[in-house]
Amino acid sequence: MKSIKSIFILFSLTLLASCGPTKNTEKELSADAQQAQTEVMNKHPQIAENFANSAGYAIFPNVGKGAYVIGGASGNGVVYKNGSKVGYADLKQLDVGLQAGGKAFIEIIFFQTESALDEFQQGGYELAGNASAVVLEEGVSKSVDFQNGVGVVTMPKAGAMAGVSVGGQRFEYHSAQ
Template sequence: MVNHKVLTRRSFFAAGAAFAVAACNNGLATNATQTLENRVNATLQELYGKYPNARPIVENSRGVLVMPVLTQAAFGVGGAYGEGALQVGGKTVDYYSAAKASIGLQAGARQFAHVLVFQTDRALEDFRAAPGWVAGAEAYYAVPADGMSFGTDTVTRNHPVVAMIFGETGVMAGAAIEGTKYTRIIPSALATR
């Protein structure tokens, strides 16, 4: 006896809808990934253009996390969010989100770019292995707006992670990433903006 499956209208439309959703998600992820890649590359070019001494640090690093925009807003309770890419040897290997929450006397909004430079294999391995890496005091903060220059001096060589913060805009003073949690995300989860 031959068992024939009957294709009903309902199963036909369900299969078609599933295919359409899969195709749309694939396209959105590709577009969001390409958009983020373009922003990451533009952010690095902005960094090199404004602060030429940053180039050798980035190029000689074990890896670099580029966050093109971290948006922070607060009115008593605050939060920040951004998405970026981890590059090793100049190639993207993972995507990350950055999130931070805060409570206290604060009001306003700002945006800024930042780059985390991993100068040792151990620092990069710890970052990649962590389910959620939190920026802390172990990082050296090179903030051009505060008059610091990027360079391969003793300070940057002696710190496994160098955080470069630049391009700040907004009405809140003092961009900082301490306490920011970085979490790996899959490309299809990238926000499309």
């Protein structure tokens, strides 16, 4: 009976991670991404220079994550090159570890170089489980840590989650054309 419950939980979380939050239209997603960018820049002005100085960035305005030992996260985002929208991306994450809860957050991936952005746009891009993200907290000034030309920033929106997990994120890119 215990193994059936574990299989059901694993299946449910995998289904959650594969479906994820979606926007009805690209226009709504783009508006949410712009609002998330404005919110991050207003609350954390030190991050603003990354929008201006990066070759590109991807904004995921509404990433949802849930976990009970096995966790899943999903979100949709907009990809920009030199400040102009060039496409869309889907984020999926599945991880295992001591964790429980659920949360929503904004995630922004900055690409220092055009080659890092080009690699992301080729599709099937993955951030390894050891990739670190700068977590923006109210009133705390932090700078973005870049690894291999990529820097990740997250800003909590809602929810509570406790624990430590190991896992990576996978992204699929879709051109705006």
